Amino acid sequence: MSIIRKVSKILQNQNNLVRVYSLLVIFVIIIGIATLPLISYNENQLYPKSVDMKSPLNPYDRGGEPFEKAEVKAQYPENSRYLGYVTAYLTPFSLFISYNTLYAGTTIVSHPGGIIDEILYNTRGLDTIIETSILFIAFAIAMFLFRRNEKE
Amino acid sequence: MTDILLMVFAAIAILGAAATAIQKNPYDKLISLGMLFAGVIPFVVAGGYLDVAISLALIVPITTIILLQAVWRCRL
Amino acid sequence: MILLYILFAVFAGLLFHGIHRKVIARIQTRPGPPIWQEILHVLKFSFKQTWIPKTASKILFMAIVAAVIAIWSGALYILISGGSLLIIFGVYLLHKITEHGLGLSSGSPYGKFGAIRSVISAASEIPLIASIAIIYLITGSLMISDITAYQASNGILLITAFPVAIAMYIIVLSKVPYSPFGIIEAKEIVSGNKTEHFGVWRAGLEVGFSIKTFVLLATFITLFIGAMPFWMLVLASLILLLTMSFVCAVTPMLSPYDAVTIQIAVIIIVIIYAGYLGVMG
Amino acid sequence: MTPEFLLGLGILIIGVIAAAFPDPKTYLNRLINLEISGFGLLLVMLSYNETLALLTFIAVTAITTFVLVRVLERRAIN
Amino acid sequence: MYELENINIEGQVVTFIPFGDIVGYLTPYTAILFIFAAVFTIIALISKPEKQVDIAFGGDAYYTKNVSVKQMRFQRFMAAACGLATMGGVLSGDVFNFTLFTAMVGITNIGIVASIKNRHILDNAYEYGILAMVGTLPLFAGAAIIVATTGTLSMWILFTPLVTVPLVAKLLLVIGVLAEGMAPVYVAKAEITRAPGAPFILMVHVSSLVLFLRVIEIVISM
Amino acid sequence: MILSFTDDYSFGLLIGFVCILIAFFAMMKETDDLHRLLLTDVIEIIALVIIALIGTDLAEALILPGLVVGIAEILALAEIYIEKEGLVKTPENFLKIEIMDTAPGILSAIMLIYGVILSGFTGGAVAGLGLLFYFLCRGSQKKTQILETISGYAWVCWVVAFIVFMTIPQYWFFAVMLAGTGIFAKVAAKMTIVGTMRGNRDV
Amino acid sequence: MDMLTEMVHIIVAFAVAWILFIATDIIFRLPEKGGVSGAKAIGEEIEKAGGNINGGYMMGNIVSSPDASAGTLLAACGVFIAGIWGGLFAAVLVYIGNRICHDKGYAGTTGAVIATFVIYAFITYAGFAPEQFIAGMILAILTIQGISHKYASKVLGKLWRLRA
């Protein structure tokens, strides 16, 4: 019975919470390291990357012409009928950059249009919704506390 | 980028990282951090991402300045 | 038809509670109340004056009672129709929420303590629930109908999956009145989270809890012994309850955190068992 | 395995150890040590050509640092 | 169009909602969780907080704690967000999407309790906050390992028997939800239950339990 | 046991796991609340490493949300920490060095313009950092209300864009533009607010 | 171009760059005082280590802001990459950099412009390659900042006295 008392004493202190949890994580990670040989990378991935150093859109050249469809390997292409259009789209400005330099692919793709926008806005748009909501919520908390302090 | 250059940059980066970790004086740490960054940026350039390199070169000093605020405040 | 079952479950559950009290009393060499005492209680409460405490959060106060009855009726339906075991234990966990809600909604300090205890007890009961995963490992299905079919051909689970049975036994045990794990209703906090619910509300709660007792006992029997005619199911539940009454009568009420620790120890045993199964299988 | 990748992982480990066990255990030391592992991650992302993520990460790290600095400042004067 | 191959766990799919790559679904099991979460969200939205009675020791006096309107509004907003996130998590048919919903539940839970002006409760809220933050690592790492080893995040594919998900990914996912939902660490969660504002505090419990039930389902099915 | 790592992934994952072990071990040893907060940042970074190891475009799409979640949670927690420790005294006599007069104007202008070009998350973060830096050096103007309004509308913009994508995908072009600006404005506004939350200072 | 010629070119480039940037800096009165507090502190620190205060100030100023040395280097890079326009573009960037670093920006910009033309002249008339000037400039800065602060500052101090 005394060992039970001891354990329950540790468990009931909320300051030990993170500690107990860390122990749990460490335990799981040790299992992970032990089973690491069983984990192998699956080559058949969604949205695979292909790097073409010669392309002005490097490293985000996924093919396609503006206002045409590009080939994108999505999970459920049937759910996004216009899949590939965003990937292929370049704004006039990014077209201009792409004619002039080989080394600004990141800027071009981050500008509206491009594969990342395709994933973030179109095929996995729900993720982005939640994620902006998380930002919104966290800021609401911070601002609420901050404002309350300010008043006093 | 040739192998020798690569080794040199890697050495600078590793030295910078180790020095940042080991040193005690916050200013020394920040200087070592600058060294680490000096070792890292050529890799970005060598990858051909000049726009990223430019932005990094501007953002990292801002981080340092932000850190300096804390160093200034936490002075003894 | 299901309505009939519910009515029966209410009746049987209340009777079970009465029998439970009686047996405990007899073991402790007390006369104890008559076994239909609980039924009388419910009837009496139904006609008593009823109001809502001024400090309570009114909607929550009322909604909780409805929720208790609703979820357990649903669980009964699933049990009888041979649905997914996962749902029944989902309901079990949702029941925890109603326990919290009961205690918190009134604003009374006693109720609050009950709720806090209920939160504490959730710490270990939730992981215990996870042991149904092992049943899935063994039988390859979580449908109650499939599990009974499995037992018909491969022998009863009570023997083949004994550690899981222990875990489930403790889960059911935690929920019967006067249980050593019943830290929510310990006497030092009056009636725990039910303190402020009286009159019709209390009657409703008792109805819900009686269905709960019936469902949990019957689920255990179905899960570990197998399918049987309804009258036999009721009888087996009663026998199971008697073993629990015996445990309740002879064991002291544990302190809240000790209850948690013991349950966690059981979880660890179950996990080791699962690891053993994983290695062997 | 590209050299960036190996270097990144190396720096990551150094950074994590440094942040986990800073020598004089002060807030400031830990905060600065956090930056090292950031550079490790940066190199790993670079080796996979994830430049957009890299850029965002560095910008966000600066903001995170500011948030933490703000707490440190308050802690130091109160 | 979409069918769960293994209906032995939670039954047939009742309905599904496609959002591009993320196809949410409801089975009888998740439908019950969904309805439960919805009911409690509505309760939290329409009910007023209770007035907690406190007894002043050393006398007969007792007083009720009133929740200020501003705080109540904030808590209600957080509870609603928490409810929505819970429902989303129950509905979600994509592992990463689920982890994000879980993370959102974590942060809204903190928000619900953080608005209370009480050192003790804030202390605990902070403790949980740390836990919720730390929990994002197992969550995201679990999802990342799943996508790296199987090449997909969609539960429709992960639930088929052909796809094997590494044990460690499953475990990481579960302990991630434990941290965000605060489920088994309830031991200390009791402390934040002392805070006033029952309908909102209750959302903390609803969300964590429902998400825990959901992750059990996911992990068993994988 | 000698594991032969033929592919990047296993090796990276091993290192990632080792880092997790170290970080959580430190977390276990740590008792001070603020130290814990700092440690969570390391843990955040390790999580991102493990996502980055996937190495596809999807990985990137997963990193961006992960990043934003991290910063959001750290912000909320930092505020709770300040609240719970009762650190109400606002800091005074900030560091004042010469470059803080000249650098912010030019640098934040560059970063703001670049951020607008980038748009989306990345642009939001870059532009937000630029504005944050400006406010950090120049002191807050106490007009955060308008920023919050902007970010609220920006969020709505993005939600509308999402609905367009899901229901009438033929207007994808409109939705992309709306989403890009919406998220940009949202993130940038939020980050800027952080910059103004430093203390009461009238420079 | 054989190795030896290249070595000789680099040494010549080093000498040219050295004279060029030191002259420009001294003309623009860099050693007179520390432009920002950091530069001043570095100067005083070097003096404490046995150096000359004016030389120290100049070194501090080189550290704290892109001056003629930086101008020369960037001009060399500019010319290397894009010819004379590259050098002038670099001069503009140096000016912006100077503005960022709380400096008036005369020394750096002038240095860059002069260096552009000098380097261009060497390339066209003496057969130099522009990258040799990059190496030369780096060696030049090494002699000032990187070998011995004490002696470098003394040399700079002497040169400053000539100017003053």
Added chain:
Amino acid sequence: MIVESICAIVALYASIRILAEKNTLRKLPFLNVLNFAITGLIALILPHPMGIAAAAAYFVGSTLESNAIASTFAKQSEVADD
């Protein structure tokens, strides 16, 4: 190639000197040398008009960093003296 080697050697030398130097302020000139070398190398690695911008940005950024560190350090010793 010889140019790159010179830059690399100078960079390595400077970084070693930074580590060897005890005095914080006197580390900065060495850091400055390192920055010069890296700036030159950036231009040498990728000869492209944007490369000038990158080199300049890197140089200005690192100078700003050194400037900030030195100024703060100076300011702090000033306060400490008072």
